[in-house]
Amino acid sequence: MLVTIDVVPQDLMASRFAISPLIETMHAQWVLTGRYRAGAHGPWVARWRETYRELVRRHPVLRAAGAVSGNRGDANVDFIAPPPTAVDVPFEAELAAMRATPPAQAHAEIERVLAKRPPVARWVRELLLGPEVVARFADAYEALWTEILAHDWPRLRAILQRDVAYRAGRLAAYGWQAALEDLSPKVHWRAGGRIEIEMSSSGTHRLGGKGLLFLPSAFMETIGTYLEDDWPYAMVYPARGLAAAPAPPPRDLAALIGRSRARILAELAEPATTTQLAALLGQSVGTAGEHIAALRRTGLITGTRTGRSVLYARTPLGDALLNG
DSSP states (O other), rough: EEEEEEHHHHHHHOOEOOOOOHHEEEEHHHTTTTTTTOOOHHHHHHHHHHHHHHHHHHOOOHHHHGTSSSSSSOOOOSSTTTOSTTTTTHHHHHHHHOOOOOHHHHHHHHHHHTTTTTOOOOHHHHHTTSSTTHHHHHHHHHHHIIIHHHHHHHHHHHHHHHHHHHHHHHHHHHHHHHHHTTTTTTEEEETTTEEEEOOOOOOOEEOOTTTEEEEEEEEOOOOOEEEEETOEEEEEEOOOGOOOOOOOOOHHHHHHHHHHHHHHHTTTTBBBBHHHHHHHHHHOOOHHHHHHHHHHTTEEEEEEETEEEEEEHHHHHHHHHOOO
């Protein structure tokens, strides 16, 4: 089945990319529960499995969530992780927006989803349709963020930022086809102004000049959509590489220039800022900056200012040293 999104010329300029820590918290929960394949996150899941089990004991709504969240197709509620309203909204701001959801709206979404799903246990239905359901989800996700995801967020955020820089640049410079062509095998651009997404549901939607919000995910290998009129139309897609680390640099290169500088060269298969490289390598910004300065002085990398940031990339000499 196909979900079709019709676009007009104005939608290209109105479309934007954003990073949502709340949506990534939801995706992390799906992976921790085994609902979705861990992939590159296998070691991460093993490291946090017991912590997550304790969270489930303290927050039973995390068990009940599977009835209305993380399901294939459109059998999911949106209020627990709505599309963000800005490019890089802090988790706390997104959580506050979720807590402000009127209970009647939450119950309406839950009822709609439960009507499409097999019958659930009585305790699940009572919990999900109880007066405190929004607060229960908010408390559970806050604990999940604080006790698990926040520890790895600097690294995950750096990965998502690099993906946004890459794909937003392709959309702005070359248009829809270039931005969508390697997004997912299930996403297709059709001449005449149409995006087609292979999903377990179908329908036709029109952006009408409002643009599409693109949300990269470090945890998901599938495409997701927000296509309800109550929300900005959005597409969730797997970030490039799904947070897998690049191949380690050659041992001889690490011996020659140092392990950290060799790792920076390896990471710069795609451009990155000092802050992103520090997060990816688990170093302070100052330490990463010293290594970057040394690599620039020797002509192995170069920097290009983009807005308030400097993006670093390997030079041909850096490529030759790393791959030679």
